[in-house]
Amino acid sequence: MFDKLLIANRGEIAVRIIRACHEMGISTVAVYSEADRKSLHVQMADESVCIGPAPASESYLHIDRIIQAAQNKKAQAIHPGYGFLAENPAFSSRCEKEGIVFVGPNSKAMDLVGDKVRARQTMEKAGVPIIPGMKCVYKKTKEYEKQAQDIGYPVMIKASAGGGGKGMRIVSAPDQLKTALEAGMREAKSAFGDESVYLEKCIQKPRHVEFQILADNYGNIVHLFERECSIQRRHQKIIEESPSQALDDELRNQMGEVAKKVIQATGYNNAGTVEFLLDKDRNFYFLEVNARLQVEHPVTELITGLDIVQHQIAIAAGEKLNMEQDSLSQNGHAIECRIYAEDPENNFLPSSGRILFLNEPSGPGIRIDSGIFQDCEVPIYYDPILSKLIVWAENREMACERMIQALDNTVILGVKTCLAFLKEVISSPDFKRGDTTTDFIDQHFSDWSSMKKDPFTRELSLMAAAFLSQNQRYNDRSDEKDKREGSFSPWKTLGRWRLGRSG
Amino acid sequence: MFDKLLIANRGEIAVRIIRACHEMGISTVAVYSEADRKSLHVQMADESVCIGPAPASESYLHIDRIIQAAQNKKAQAIHPGYGFLAENPAFSSRCEKEGIVFVGPNSKAMDLVGDKVRARQTMEKAGVPIIPGMKCVYKKTKEYEKQAQDIGYPVMIKASAGGGGKGMRIVSAPDQLKTALEAGMREAKSAFGDESVYLEKCIQKPRHVEFQILADNYGNIVHLFERECSIQRRHQKIIEESPSQALDDELRNQMGEVAKKVIQATGYNNAGTVEFLLDKDRNFYFLEVNARLQVEHPVTELITGLDIVQHQIAIAAGEKLNMEQDSLSQNGHAIECRIYAEDPENNFLPSSGRILFLNEPSGPGIRIDSGIFQDCEVPIYYDPILSKLIVWAENREMACERMIQALDNTVILGVKTCLAFLKEVISSPDFKRGDTTTDFIDQHFSDWSSMKKDPFTRELSLMAAAFLSQNQRYNDRSDEKDKREGSFSPWKTLGRWRLGRSG
Amino acid sequence: MEYEFIVDNELKKLNMEQQGQSHSIHMDGHEYLADIKSLSPHIISISIKDRMYKIFIVRSKEGFHIQCQGDSYFIQESDQDEGEIQSSEEKSRKDMLNIKPTMPGKVIKIQVNEKEEIKVGQTLVIVEAMKMENEIKSSINGTVKKIFAAEGDLVDSDKPIMELEEKTE
């Protein structure tokens, strides 16, 4: 096993990986940009190295500086998290060249699955069902226009190099194609450093169902069942769950076996996710392989009891998978809500600023993977995910109720968040019924506005504001200090007396 | 199912029960003493009723006032939590008389198992192995002296009416018996309102192994496997885990079946715990039935995936058990640490005061059942349990590592806690090896002192104090306000603009 | 005592008087008798008829940031920002002419020039923040009066990027 590992990421996922390392007895090196000196991941790691200015291109995407930090600190391995360099084959092959273990797939497999277009070709050959669409990338708008015509509108623009909704656009008519292509390419460039995009047929009202995979370096592959991630806004998942309401054991086994075939056909190792679209007639299509740890991995951890990050590290260290497909089972139901700093009333535009007050829920079946703390700054430079709230319960109905309570007990003041929105989605009859397709938000919540707030909570808030105006004692620091001093201080009487002994 | 339930308790367990009710759609009524107006459970319940002054005898132990609160609020059921009136047959039979459902065993069974002496008689008849000792209660010290002589020193004094270490004393020689009896009787009186005590043979170096039971109102009984609770100080558990390192499947099944026999023999229903002492030769002795939800129930919840509180309420509402013994299994490993406001360097004397700063850990496999929040007061009147930290992991080794990390990330300033002590116990080679007997603390940690602190953390603390002395800006409220104002405020620009729409 | 607050663009008046241990509150024709306590610097507990409500609150110079039972509010004292109480229409009109980003970010592309004629729905500028692009479109027919930012500039959320002039027909 490694002695020391560098985490080439920030935020909640860096914190998650550092926790796993500490539990495994592995020393951790965090890297950070100048905007992140005070961030949580920097504080939690054993060592932290500043790798450059705030813009990601000069820090978290800067391969040379990250490699250098690893070498200076003698880290034997690098975990890339998700986003940034996680699916960048240049980075993983650079690690290989420098003799640093990359916690993820080998660069050849990453290269293959990362090129969404080549991956589609490979899948077609292996007999895996794929969505009709382009099988190579072009340079000219004209060629895209012709392809779109052949595929038939509406078409989907997708970044060849990555996922996460970045660069993704639905185009329903020819006259929107050019602008959408340009925007998609710019976003792809900014997110992945590669502007290539391709077109696919738009499947109507699909569910997004994906299978988590673990594959060791010796050809052993297991799937850890599915996650359904149909609830998306701006083509980005916000709510994920397992099991999916759309799968029965037969379909689950069938898709799971196809997912393993995908991994085998691409020579993929370590943790990965095979994404499918499932249409209403239970046909499923290969979408892509996410060659990384995913944001929603905790959902699978809760229903299988496996620590995916620890298994990733063990696999990277050359250990064999210590489980068989038949020994794995899904227990209960898990749901994840991503808590973003964003404004659901304003098309989910990101928000930034200082967290003025934070309360995180706790109790049975509640897990928080958080990247924030009270008084921390949420910088404008990076993905606005603050934390993830994941609940587990015996069944889906109980999990929904638990999530609603947990969201109610999550308080974040100072930046806008999607908390109230998430609560309404989970509480909606359609969600509770399990009628979840990728157009769910557009269909049911396109006009959502928190202005439908309870008039009574507004009155209570006004009372609280009046009370605080009247009664400044808590805002007056000296008075607060007095209150504290008045209370009993255990240190005043530092243990001279012992119970039942001679004093 | 009930529409409304009253919780006759306070602190973390009241919070736990309120959460369960909210998830089940049941409205909650909290009761509180004048010392608890600002306590967490009062804030979380749908309604809260003040039932009297701070001393428990005038509030949480005051049957009339609690019954009246339930009647005024039209609560159909009362959950007593643990401690206070939880095992008071007068209370449960009063509930029965008033037509309020008591969430716990029927008063007849409670009466029987609550009288430790009669319970011992019943068990002996049913063929359940019991510890040699008194089979009835006496009035005079003389009679106890004679009994002690017959049993043979060392003997254990135990409260006839309750558990939790209250009233318990080990007496190793005749001349200590009288004082110990008096103290034990006073403590028993104060804790349970009944001063009766009895004597048992002291089993040397036993493990404390208990079985969680669920029994519905129709004679269906399952056990939810064991918890080992050998790590105790002052005869009170502080660390609990499941599975026990001392049990194999054969012994587990055997003890589980005996536990179910105990429940059957006493006509017990609802959730309960059958406690055993297990000696080093794998002999086990019935100790007592805890006729209530226990502090350590989360350990069992984590390894079985069952929500014991919700099942308690369902059983009380007349539902049938929806599980069979064969369908239950133990998954992974769970450990609980009780976080008390107490001073481990000073014989675990309770501490009280204001929580000046609080940080609770989070992340994979971590559960917090908490009764506190930052700036709350810990009153001197009640049991000093602040919260419970429970971890789950794939196996015991991983669970220990996770607990150590979680303890490190738990910060409580303002009252003394046993955090550092718990960490040293979990980290000790003996604990890791699973060599856990009820004399563990006395044997390995009787001289524990946190003065063995790392000199470097002391230097860091001094630097922080110097920095704060130098740099008062955070203590100067006006300056802090300035900082906040300087940051971007999302409310300044309350949504007029919408992305991709006409502004 | 009388209080005037602005919340959700509305002016709200409230009267609160200490009455023994409790507060008597009048607001919008409603009357409440409430027991109000600070649980901590940022948590206030309001008890009305045995029901307890927890209000999370932080006061900054701009106003009160509040969350109550999942609902978020931003409340300003009305005397603090007299000029702010303008009709919603007036405000929205001003916003239509002064193009600001909804959040701090970087100007990626300016799609128009000064003096250029523009139509409703035309994209004016693309701003990127947190890896997302946001197109700001015109909601009027008219001309671009003045552009204050250049491509590549970091812009703040409350400073206009450009000013428009409406065509009067």
Place this chain on the structure above:
Amino acid sequence: MEYEFIVDNELKKLNMEQQGQSHSIHMDGHEYLADIKSLSPHIISISIKDRMYKIFIVRSKEGFHIQCQGDSYFIQESDQDEGEIQSSEEKSRKDMLNIKPTMPGKVIKIQVNEKEEIKVGQTLVIVEAMKMENEIKSSINGTVKKIFAAEGDLVDSDKPIMELEEKTE
């Protein structure tokens, strides 16, 4: 700048000087170059040679309450409590004669009377707090000089319940 603190009954001297973005610290013959930042009013981050340490700290009138990597400290400024720096022996001597409860609680039983002779190990008083009884025993041979509390009284942790007088032989 020079600082003097009392921690764990020891006097500690520390010199801290700003040096660019960092602080240079001398203490006990050790020298550190540290980057010190406030993460929040109660969290301080100290970075020394790429290692970051998080110190949780609350300042009250009595001193600093601190937790650092699981270790708890209470630190007092030495000038604040000049009288407090007395030798451990002297302090412990005073404590032996002034019987205080270790925590606030209720006096359950007073086992001695004023003027009564007492021996080492003899139980003087039983105090209950949080449902636990604590016997306070004498650590001297002598007499009870004065009793300040009665059975049933609520007593504070820093006020003596009784005063003893040592027998001088």
